[in-house]
Amino acid sequence: MKRFWFQFSFWICVAASLFGFLLVAPTRSSVYAQTAATNTLGGPTAYITVTYIEPINVRSGPSTVFYPVIGQLAVGSTAPALGTDPSHTWIEIAYPSAPGSIGWVYAANVTLTGSLQIVEPPPTATPLATATIDPTLAAAFNIQPTQTRLPTFTPPASTLAVPTFSNTDASPSGFPMGMAIIVVAIVGALVFAVSLFVRR
Numbered sequence: 001m002k003r004f005w006f007q008f009s010f011w012i013c014v015a016a017s018l019f020g021f022l023l024v025a026p027t028r029s030s031v032y033a034q035t036a037a038t039n040t041l042g043g044p045t046a047y048i049t050v051t052y053i054e055p056i057n058v059r060s061g062p063s064t065v066f067y068p069v070i071g072q073l074a075v076g077s078t079a080p081a082l083g084t085d086p087s088h089t090w091i092e093i094a095y096p097s098a099p100g101s102i103g104w105v106y107a108a109n110v111t112l113t114g115s116l117q118i119v120e121p122p123p124t125a126t127p128l129a130t131a132t133i134d135p136t137l138a139a140a141f142n143i144q145p146t147q148t149r150l151p152t153f154t155p156p157a158s159t160l161a162v163p164t165f166s167n168t169d170a171s172p173s174g175f176p177m178g179m180a181i182i183v184v185a186i187v188g189a190l191v192f193a194v195s196l197f198v199r200r
Contacts, residue, residue, distance in 0.1 A: 045080055045081070045082075045114060046080070046081040046112060046113055046114025046115060046116050047078050047079060047080050047081050047112075047113055047114065048078065048079055048081045048091055048093060048105065048110040048111065048112055048113070049076065049077070049078045049110060049111045049113070050073045050074065050075050050076060050077050050078075050105075050109065050110055051075075051109070051110060051111045052075065052109040052110070053075065054075065055072045055073060055074050055075060056072065056073050056105055056106065056109045056110070057069045057071075057072055057105075057106075058070055058071040058072060058073060058093070058095050058098065058103035058104065058105055059103065059104045059105075060098065060099070060103065060104065060122065061104055061121055061122045061124070062085040062089070062090030062092075062104045062121045063090075063121075063124075066124045067104070067122075067124075070095070070097070070098045070099070070103055071095060071097055071098060071103060073105065079093040079094060079095065079105075080093060080094040081093055081112060081114065081116055082094060082102065082116075082119070083116050083117050083118065083119030084107070084116045084117075084118055084119065085104075085118070085119070085121050086118055088107065089106070089107050089108075090104045090105070090106060090107060090121075091104065091105055091106075091107050091110065091112065091116065092104055092119055093105055104121075
């Protein structure tokens with residue numbers, strides 16, 4: 001009887017151990033390889049891979065002016081490519097969070113795998129508001145230069161009197177001063193010569 005209970009307890013412990021091991025052991029997560037989207041015929045379609053150095057914008061149409069940004073794609077992410085615009089500068093992709101599940105990315109920021117057909121871009125979105133200029137505000141910055149009237153020439157009432165000048169270059173009358181200076185110099189030289197002769 002004791003042997004039976006011993007064997008019974010042994011197998012109960014073994015069964016409990018196996019059951020606990022199955023509960024504690026980590027489950028293997030399912031790994032799915034990323035594949036390109038398939039079309040209705042079963043063949044792979046084209047897809048894009050973001051190769052730009054930072055996340056790129058996804059727009060509602062092939063332009064940065066008329067179409068707003070509806071999302072972004074991270075660096076290295078992929079998306080199924082649906083078509084391209086006639087200039088081949090924008091690529092239409094499947095973007096589930098966009099209206100109609102379609103977005104557009106700039107072709108230079110991605111790498112295309114596969115070939116695409118040309119699709120017509122969506123109509124240009126109508127702007128929500130038209131930019132207007134307040135006339136009062138514009139008039140405040142429209143400064144007109146002040147026009148200054150130039151002075152006008154008024155002729156004199158009578159004929160101007162032209163002054164006359166007398167000639168002051170005429171030599172004065174009397175004994176010339178230059179001659180007097182020469183005579184004094186000669187007399188001085190004679191007196192000096194006589195004084196030197198007397199000393200000898």
